[in-house]
Amino acid sequence: MISKGDQVSVLDEAINGVVVAVKDKEITIETTDGFMMTFFVNELIKINDSSDLMSTIGRINIGEVAKEKEIPKPRNFVKERKDKHEISAPEFDLHIEKLVPNKRGMSNYDILTLQSETAKRHIEFAIKNRIPKIVFIHGVGEGVLKAELDFLLGRYDNIVFQDANYQKYGLGATEVYIKQNSK
Template structure:
């Protein structure tokens, strides 16, 4: 496998050299730094010089491989400018699995009460912190939670609400905007 004069490199080490002698499965190499070291056959890889490789691969074959390829088009990145208002949107997921560790044993009435209390608490938090908008994710379901949420939001004078962005949330979300007092 290895012969005297072969150029080799050592696996898992940054050592290159030339084979000096081969005895069984041990190979003595002279490193490029001038040291003689012994390695097992399975620790070495023979380095083929470029002349040997060119005899295996003709230049014509490699140029044919690249002929049909096109250079990828450069992508242009346009950074969208966002206003300060759009930087943070509070998203409140009202699915019961997100609100309690275990919903077993809870009646539908109790689940709805937990969801509505969470919605009220988050709505008050958003108003106190002067957030421009909140998105309540309620899901599609039978529409009971959405109806209750609409009833709750309708009791506030300083907010408007509508269905949230369909592309981002689907049908199961309501977007709430706060009218900030300008006194």
């Protein structure tokens, strides 16, 4: 890679010079100040001649570069695959703004009670009507509603729940699977 007569620069020091001798992995250079110094190959880097740089630049086809910039690259995203017969799960938004027209006069306890009662009603309905999966949108917030929802869902034997699809809902939803008993 580096041969006699090449212009080199020392990597960790501000020293430049011309290669005088190459012996195995040791290279002797004459610095610009006229000193003879020996370095290992991995301590040096070859400096390109500016005329060589101009010839490299001249080989670049500007038309091709411009054409590459014009062609829009296809967007890369993963589309959620669904079975043709799969019916999307019903979503229930438990945000208080979606449940009542005006929350004025309601305490935090009243709001949480209404939200958990609404969730319980939807769970009972899904169990009764053999709906296999539902999604509760609770938002992120401080996690009080999510904790209440987890407590409520944990009281059912035939229910399994987990965080819903992050790409679709972020962290603010819980997916509920209802195991159907064949009685």
